[in-house]
Amino acid sequence: MLTDGGLTIGADHIGTITGSNSAQINAQFDPDFIQSISVRCSVSNTCGSVNSDAATLSVCFADFNNDGTTDFFDYLDFVAAFSSNNPSADFNLDQVIDFFDYLDFVAEFSVGC
Numbered sequence: 440m441l442t443d444g445g446l447t448i449g450a451d452h453i454g455t456i457t458g459s460n461s462a463q464i465n466a467q468f469d470p471d472f473i474q475s476i477s478v479r480c481s482v483s484n485t486c487g488s489v490n491s492d493a494a495t496l497s498v499c500f501a502d503f504n505n506d507g508t509t510d511f512f513d514y515l516d517f518v519a520a521f522s523s524n525n526p527s528a529d530f531n532l533d534q535v536i537d538f539f540d541y542l543d544f545v546a547e548f549s550v551g552c
């Protein structure tokens with residue numbers, strides 16, 4: 440069961456879950472740890488529970504604007520988010536927007552998808 444808050448593996452913070460009490464759960468993962476994840480939906484009520492088949496969700500972190508392509512517009516959008524201190528620019532999820540986020544984004548961007 441997912442609840443709002445940080446996700447960890449051992450001592451490593453790998454992501455953050457928000458909206459766990461709503462119909463749309465948001466998961467933000469640190470690209471240093473997660474680029475692909477297998478997810479399964481489980482629905483339960485008083486009569487029992489049903490699990491879906493697992494589905495693999497692959498994430499391209501360099502596709503910053505989520506349009507399905509990695510191009511210069513992703514770089515421009517990241518820089519705009521970074522310069523305006525938008526929370527989406529916290530690329531390494533350490534709750535601080537700083538030059539390390541820029542370096543991590545550029546590293547992902549240079550690798551591509």
Ligand SMILES: [Ca+2]
Pocket residue numbers: 501502503504505506507508509510512513
């Ligand atoms: Ca893109």
Ligand SMILES: [Ca+2]
Pocket residue numbers: 528529530531532533534535536537539540
């Ligand atoms: Ca950060």
